[in-house]
Amino acid sequence: MITNSLFNLLKFITISLSLGLYTETNGHLTSSQISNYRKDGVLLIKGLITGKMLQKAQDGTNKLLNQSNRRTPSYSFAKIQGWRTNKFLRNIAFNSDAPRISAELMGLNKTRPLRLMKDALLALSPGDKSCGWHVDDKFFWPCYDNTDITAIDEGVNVWITFTPLLAKQGGGLAVAPTSSRTIWREECRKFIGTFNVKNAAGNTCELATRSPKCNRLLESMKYLHDMEPGDALFISRYLFHRGQPFHKGNPKLRYSIRYMPADAQIFDNKMEASIHNKHFVDGSLLSAAGAYYPQVWPRSILRERLSITMGLLRNDQFGRKK
Numbered sequence: 204m205i206t207n208s209l210f211n212l213l214k215f216i217t218i219s220l221s222l223g224l225y226t227e228t229n230g231h232l233t234s235s236q237i238s239n240y241r242k243d244g245v246l247l248i249k250g251l252i253t254g255k256m257l258q259k260a261q262d263g264t265n266k267l268l269n270q271s272n273r274r275t276p277s278y279s280f281a282k283i284q285g286w287r288t289n290k291f292l293r294n295i296a297f298n299s300d301a302p303r304i305s306a307e308l309m310g311l312n313k314t315r316p317l318r319l320m321k322d323a324l325l326a327l328s329p330g331d332k333s334c335g336w337h338v339d340d341k342f343f344w345p346c347y348d349n350t351d352i353t354a355i356d357e358g359v360n361v362w363i364t365f366t367p368l369l370a371k372q373g374g375g376l377a378v379a380p381t382s383s384r385t386i387w388r389e390e391c392r393k394f395i396g397t398f399n400v401k402n403a404a405g406n407t408c409e410l411a412t413r414s415p416k417c418n419r420l421l422e423s424m425k426y427l428h429d430m431e432p433g434d435a436l437f438i439s440r441y442l443f444h445r446g447q448p449f450h451k452g453n454p455k456l457r458y459s460i461r462y463m464p465a466d467a468q469i470f471d472n473k474m475e476a477s478i479h480n481k482h483f484v485d486g487s488l489l490s491a492a493g494a495y496y497p498q499v500w501p502r503s504i505l506r507e508r509l510s511i512t513m514g515l516l517r518n519d520q521f522g523r524k525k
């Protein structure tokens with residue numbers, strides 16, 4: 204009897220550990236990091252992922268790159284929602300400090316959890332055109348907008364590099380600090396990301412032709428960070444950003460993860476499996492869709508993690524890529 208209970212306890216601990224239910228928590232952000240993020244809409248965290256987690260991500264990404272052709276008009280490789288099938292991406296999205304820091308930047312507390320919404324694994328190679336200045340559209344960010352320009356809980360995108368980046372050589376993520384908090388944010392945003400399911404190509408990356416004026420303004424604000432593998436930029440959902448093309452060298456690998464408060468409302472972009480398969484309606488809470496947008500902070504939920512690891516989630520109906 205005792206042996207049986209002990210065996211079950213050990214089994215539970217082993218399963219829990221293998222699912223990564225216990226997350227490491229390092230120190231809190233300083234008040235100046237939080238206030239700088241809230242002013243600029245961007246914060247660089249050095250060494251967000253290191254050691255084995257980083258090594259596995261680099262190896263796993265290189266394997267994926269060699270195995271499959273996922274070229275798009277702008278990137279030499281693009282894979283969306285990789286956390287659902289790849290352990291090494293899921294480990295970062297769930298178990299790194301990315302969720303905790305995102306929750307802290309948005310001022311969430313333990314009664315208002317954080318959920319993982321959408322990730323993107325991209326490779327930018329020499330000569331790729333990348334995506335011009337933009338704020339993510341409703342394909343990448345299928346949630347209703349927060350129209351309050353002063354809101355702090357609008358959503359965070361964690362952009363992690365797996366390869367070294369030097370600002371002067373390009374290849375990284377260009378950001379326009381403070382653009383998420385400006386009064387002209389919506390003026391410039393309305394030229395792009397107009398959500399239209401029938402327009403398969405989308406116009407999210409085309410600000411340079413759709414509004415040369417906004418494009419010039421953002422170029423004048425452009426900042427590029429020097430970054431090491433595992434470093435991350437935490438950027439506000441509404442910060443203008445763009446991939447910085449480059450001309451020489453190895454592909455630049457990056458992984459971005461979008462997080463939202465659990466009470467955000469789903470926007471029906473006609474591609475989300477959560478809506479098709481769980482029969483949710485436009486405007487449902489993210490938390491209602493369970494494992495499709497799993498809770499990652501303050502802790503993950505065993506039932507959701509099991510659905511993911513057992514491969515029970517249906518695929519999204521991707522109509523287009525950035």
Ligand SMILES: O=C(O)CCC(=O)C(=O)O
Pocket residue numbers: 323325327333334339360362375376444445446447457459
């Ligand atoms: O990595 C890039 O080049 C662009 C990434 C991006 O636009 C995003 O993470 O939303």
